[in-house]
Amino acid sequence: MAVVWGLIVSLPLLAAVFALHPRPVSQAVAPQAAVWFVLVGLLGPCIGRVFNFIGVARLGAARATPLVNSAPLFTTLLAVVFLHEQLTLRIVLGMLSIVAGVGFLTGQQRP
Numbered sequence: 001m002a003v004v005w006g007l008i009v010s011l012p013l014l015a016a017v018f019a020l021h022p023r024p025v026s027q028a029v030a031p032q033a034a035v036w037f038v039l040v041g042l043l044g045p046c047i048g049r050v051f052n053f054i055g056v057a058r059l060g061a062a063r064a065t066p067l068v069n070s071a072p073l074f075t076t077l078l079a080v081v082f083l084h085e086q087l088t089l090r091i092v093l094g095m096l097s098i099v100a101g102v103g104f105l106t107g108q109q110r111p
Helices: 002-020 032-058 059-067 072-084 089-106
Strands: none
Touching: 002 032, 002 059, 059 089
Protein backbone atom coordinates (compact mmCIF):
# COMPACT_ATOMS: atom_id res chain seq x y z
CA MET A 1 0.00 0.00 0.00
CA ALA A 2 2.94 2.32 0.68
CA VAL A 3 4.00 1.99 -2.95
CA VAL A 4 0.56 3.08 -4.13
CA TRP A 5 0.59 6.14 -1.86
CA GLY A 6 4.12 6.94 -3.01
CA LEU A 7 2.94 6.92 -6.61
CA ILE A 8 -0.16 8.96 -5.81
CA VAL A 9 2.03 11.65 -4.26
CA SER A 10 5.00 11.55 -6.62
CA LEU A 11 3.28 11.42 -10.01
CA PRO A 12 1.48 14.78 -9.67
CA LEU A 13 4.70 16.33 -8.39
CA LEU A 14 6.61 14.92 -11.34
CA ALA A 15 3.95 16.21 -13.74
CA ALA A 16 4.22 19.68 -12.17
CA VAL A 17 8.00 19.66 -12.57
CA PHE A 18 7.69 18.72 -16.23
CA ALA A 19 4.98 21.33 -16.81
CA LEU A 20 7.03 24.11 -15.19
CA HIS A 21 10.38 23.14 -16.71
CA PRO A 22 11.52 25.72 -19.28
CA ARG A 23 12.75 23.14 -21.81
CA PRO A 24 11.11 20.00 -23.13
CA VAL A 25 12.26 16.81 -21.44
CA SER A 26 13.83 15.63 -24.68
CA GLN A 27 16.24 18.58 -24.50
CA ALA A 28 16.86 18.40 -20.75
CA VAL A 29 17.77 14.69 -20.64
CA ALA A 30 19.62 12.67 -23.26
CA PRO A 31 17.41 9.92 -24.73
CA GLN A 32 19.82 7.19 -23.61
CA ALA A 33 19.79 8.56 -20.06
CA ALA A 34 15.99 8.73 -20.11
CA VAL A 35 15.81 5.03 -20.99
CA TRP A 36 18.08 4.19 -18.05
CA PHE A 37 16.06 6.41 -15.71
CA VAL A 38 12.86 4.62 -16.72
CA LEU A 39 14.41 1.15 -16.38
CA VAL A 40 15.91 1.88 -12.97
CA GLY A 41 12.69 3.53 -11.82
CA LEU A 42 10.62 0.52 -12.83
CA LEU A 43 12.99 -2.31 -11.96
CA GLY A 44 14.79 -0.90 -8.89
CA PRO A 45 11.88 -1.02 -6.45
CA CYS A 46 10.77 -4.40 -7.80
CA ILE A 47 14.20 -5.99 -7.41
CA GLY A 48 14.62 -4.45 -3.96
CA ARG A 49 11.29 -5.80 -2.81
CA VAL A 50 12.06 -9.29 -4.17
CA PHE A 51 15.38 -9.39 -2.30
CA ASN A 52 13.64 -8.10 0.82
CA PHE A 53 11.10 -10.94 0.63
CA ILE A 54 13.87 -13.50 0.04
CA GLY A 55 15.80 -12.19 3.05
CA VAL A 56 12.75 -12.33 5.31
CA ALA A 57 11.97 -15.85 4.10
CA ARG A 58 15.53 -17.04 4.81
CA LEU A 59 16.13 -15.24 8.11
CA GLY A 60 12.62 -15.10 9.48
CA ALA A 61 10.75 -11.92 10.29
CA ALA A 62 12.15 -11.63 13.83
CA ARG A 63 15.76 -11.44 12.62
CA ALA A 64 15.17 -9.62 9.34
CA THR A 65 13.12 -6.72 10.72
CA PRO A 66 15.96 -5.15 12.75
CA LEU A 67 18.20 -5.32 9.69
CA VAL A 68 15.58 -3.66 7.51
CA ASN A 69 15.01 -1.00 10.16
CA SER A 70 18.74 -0.26 10.30
CA ALA A 71 18.70 0.99 6.68
CA PRO A 72 19.12 4.66 7.74
CA LEU A 73 22.35 3.70 9.50
CA PHE A 74 23.79 2.13 6.36
CA THR A 75 22.50 4.97 4.21
CA THR A 76 24.26 7.49 6.42
CA LEU A 77 27.52 5.55 6.37
CA LEU A 78 27.40 5.22 2.59
CA ALA A 79 26.68 8.94 2.24
CA VAL A 80 29.72 9.76 4.38
CA VAL A 81 31.99 7.43 2.41
CA PHE A 82 30.83 8.06 -1.15
CA LEU A 83 29.26 11.53 -1.07
CA HIS A 84 31.66 12.99 1.51
CA GLU A 85 28.81 14.15 3.75
CA GLN A 86 29.82 15.77 7.03
CA LEU A 87 29.25 13.83 10.23
CA THR A 88 27.66 16.25 12.66
CA LEU A 89 26.83 15.60 16.29
CA ARG A 90 23.16 15.39 15.37
CA ILE A 91 23.83 12.72 12.74
CA VAL A 92 26.07 10.72 15.08
CA LEU A 93 23.40 10.84 17.80
CA GLY A 94 20.81 9.70 15.27
CA MET A 95 23.01 6.80 14.20
CA LEU A 96 23.58 5.80 17.82
CA SER A 97 19.85 5.91 18.51
CA ILE A 98 19.23 3.64 15.51
CA VAL A 99 21.82 1.14 16.74
CA ALA A 100 20.39 1.30 20.28
CA GLY A 101 16.84 0.82 18.99
CA VAL A 102 17.81 -2.15 16.83
CA GLY A 103 19.70 -3.65 19.77
CA PHE A 104 16.74 -3.08 22.08
CA LEU A 105 14.29 -4.70 19.67
CA THR A 106 16.60 -7.61 18.95
CA GLY A 107 17.27 -8.27 22.62
CA GLN A 108 13.63 -8.30 23.72
CA GLN A 109 12.23 -11.61 24.91
CA ARG A 110 8.71 -12.68 24.08
CA PRO A 111 6.30 -12.82 27.03
